[in-house]
Amino acid sequence: MKKYDEILIGSGPAAYKMANLLARTSHKVLVIEGFEYGGTCPNYGCEPKIFLEGAVRTVLQSQQLLNHGIGQPAQLDWQALMRTKLARFNPWPAETREIIKRNHDIEDGYAHFVDDHTIMVNGYQYQANHIIIATGQAPNILDIPGKKYLHTSYDLLSLKQLPKRIAVIGAGFVGLELATLVAAAGADVTVIVHSDRVLRDFTAVEDRALVEAMQDRGIQFRFNTVTKAVSQTAAGLKIVTNQGSVKTDYILDATGRRPNVERLALANTGIKHDRHGIKVDGHLMTSVDGVYAIGDVVSRKQPKLTPVAEFEGHYLFDYLTGKTSQEIVYPIIGQAAFTFPEVARVGVNADDVADNADYRVKMVPLKYGSLYAGQNDQVSTLTLVFKGQQLVGVSEIDDYAADDINNFLPIIGLKISGEEYRKRILAIYPTLGDKVAGLLP
Numbered sequence: 449m450k451k452y453d454e455i456l457i458g459s460g461p462a463a464y465k466m467a468n469l470l471a472r473t474s475h476k477v478l479v480i481e482g483f484e485y486g487g488t489c490p491n492y493g494c495e496p497k498i499f500l501e502g503a504v505r506t507v508l509q510s511q512q513l514l515n516h517g518i519g520q521p522a523q524l525d526w527q528a529l530m531r532t533k534l535a536r537f538n539p540w541p542a543e544t545r546e547i548i549k550r551n552h553d554i555e556d557g558y559a560h561f562v563d564d565h566t567i568m569v570n571g572y573q574y575q576a577n578h579i580i581i582a583t584g585q586a587p588n589i590l591d592i593p594g595k596k597y598l599h600t601s602y603d604l605l606s607l608k609q610l611p612k613r614i615a616v617i618g619a620g621f622v623g624l625e626l627a628t629l630v631a632a633a634g635a636d637v638t639v640i641v642h643s644d645r646v647l648r649d650f651t652a653v654e655d656r657a658l659v660e661a662m663q664d665r666g667i668q669f670r671f672n673t674v675t676k677a678v679s680q681t682a683a684g685l686k687i688v689t690n691q692g693s694v695k696t697d698y699i700l701d702a703t704g705r706r707p708n709v710e711r712l713a714l715a716n717t718g719i720k721h722d723r724h725g726i727k728v729d730g731h732l733m734t735s736v737d738g739v740y741a742i743g744d745v746v747s748r749k750q751p752k753l754t755p756v757a758e759f760e761g762h763y764l765f766d767y768l769t770g771k772t773s774q775e776i777v778y779p780i781i782g783q784a785a786f787t788f789p790e791v792a793r794v795g796v797n798a799d800d801v802a803d804n805a806d807y808r809v810k811m812v813p814l815k816y817g818s819l820y821a822g823q824n825d826q827v828s829t830l831t832l833v834f835k836g837q838q839l840v841g842v843s844e845i846d847d848y849a850a851d852d853i854n855n856f857l858p859i860i861g862l863k864i865s866g867e868e869y870r871k872r873i874l875a876i877y878p879t880l881g882d883k884v885a886g887l888l889p
């Protein structure tokens with residue numbers, strides 16, 4: 449049996465970060481990948497999504513500026529856009545595989561545990577001083593009659609022809625971002641939401657404003673609607689719900705993502721997991737000595753995002769190579785939905801402290817400033833949360849909320865006071881950055 453210093457199961461952002469750092473050591477490393485090298489984010493997640501969003505943003509902004517100096521809105525050619533997307537992204541898994549192979553051994557295939565300390569892939573068994581599970585998450589598929597008609601974000605992000613009608617089940621990050629893309633490209637979109645809220649990590653006011661902005665563009669929302677079944681009819685697909693039916697040509701199941709644990713045969717080990725993923729301690733070690741987990745597959749309260757996966761990969765490298773013995777301490781984490789408008793946030797959510805006298809919430813409408821008026825951005829609002837004199841939370845709905853919120857991360861993360869900020873920082877004018885100094889007490 450071949451033995452390594454480290455075996456990495458998966459090659460997404462978490463494992464890729466660690467593999468790159470381990471390449472600077474003399475460690476013997478095996479990387480095992482069952483699907484596309486690089487994992488979700490670069491191949492069928494953040495990166496292709498934001499690539500498509502480039503053209504989509506231009507179209508939506510031109511629509512927003514109709515009669516404000518723009519006479520003809522831009523139109524999206526989905527097929528042409530998808531051709532450019534496929535040309536850019538199709539080579540990436542093979543290129544990533546080659547980069548990893550320059551420094552480490554690789555196995556193309558799905559790994560599973562034979563026992564606590566032995567991995568099997570392609571019929572061969574391997575052991576290591578440290579086994580690191582970095583298998584990420586996969587889309588949930590509703591277990592309903594007709595589930596074969598449901599598509600995932602993976603399918604939609606490579607869709608060569610745009611169907612006329614698209615139904616999106618689920619209104620989380622994936623559902624709302626992809627609904628924004630295909631609606632801008634001309635599809636008739638219906639979002640089926642089983643509760644009365646979308647996204648949830650943001651404030652109720654931001655949720656509502658986002659839904660209204662999407663509705664204004666013709667995207668339909670069906671709230672409190674539970675999907676029961678799907679069937680094929682002569683006129684297309686029929687989604688049966690507790691509130692009547694929805695007729696469509698294509699269905700995106702965006703009801704969440706599940707940790708990739710099934711293929712690992714964890715029952716052969718003492719590794720514990722729950723529905724959120726693999727349980728780890730403060731050093732990211734599982735319930736089995738020498739076996740660790742990083743990235744989306746970990747059961748934790750922090751959001752499942754690329755920077756968090758990479759941070760854990762970096763932390764575990766430091767820990768396993770003796771650079772730290774401390775438990776992991778997560779930094780402040782910004783979040784954004786790349787919808788139109790965008791919503792973004794960091795720190796304390798204003799709704800969570802609405803009745804708490806220790807906190808003060810301030811809402812700042814931005815639409816009156818020339819910057820936002822020039823974009824005809826009617827919903828722009830910034831929400832600030834203070835505890836005493838210190839800013840502890842910010843959220844924003846705006847065409848550029850994701851970038852804007854980055855202004856506040858250092859203030860909250862490094863606990864910078866208004867006085868210190870004003871002494872040391874002069875931001876570019878006119879941007880949101882230049883308003884920050886005036887917003888801090």
Ligand SMILES: Cc1cc2nc3c(=O)[nH]c(=O)nc-3n(C[C@H](O)[C@H](O)[C@H](O)COP(=O)(O)OP(=O)(O)OC[C@H]3O[C@@H](n4cnc5c(N)ncnc54)[C@H](O)[C@@H]3O)c2cc1C
Nearest residue numbers: 458460461462482487488489493559583584743744753754
């Ligand atoms: C549509 C979409 C958009 C997103 N947008 C954003 C965004 O804008 N910003 C952001 O921060 N995050 C975004 N995310 C989330 C981001 O993609 C993930 O947080 C990130 O990819 C997690 O990295 P990871 O390494 O933990 O897992 P992954 O990237 O999922 O990689 C895990 C890898 O393990 C492999 N694997 C699984 N099981 C096995 C096995 N048994 N043996 C061998 N290999 C295995 C898989 O094939 C996969 O390649 C998005 C996700 C989606 C789906």
Ligand SMILES: NC(=O)c1ccc[n+]([C@@H]2O[C@H](COP(=O)([O-])OP(=O)(O)OC[C@H]3O[C@@H](n4cnc5c(N)ncnc54)[C@H](O)[C@@H]3O)[C@@H](O)[C@H]2O)c1
Nearest residue numbers: 618619620621622623642702703704705752753784785786
């Ligand atoms: N911009 C970003 O940073 C970004 C983008 C996409 C994904 N992500 C990451 O990926 C994770 C997964 O995103 P996601 O959108 O797949 O999950 P999610 O948890 O954000 O959204 C899933 C949605 O489906 C709904 N849902 C669950 N079960 C349902 C059912 N039976 N019927 C109808 N609706 C149901 C949920 O209420 C929720 O609104 C996110 O939490 C985030 O961490 C991030």
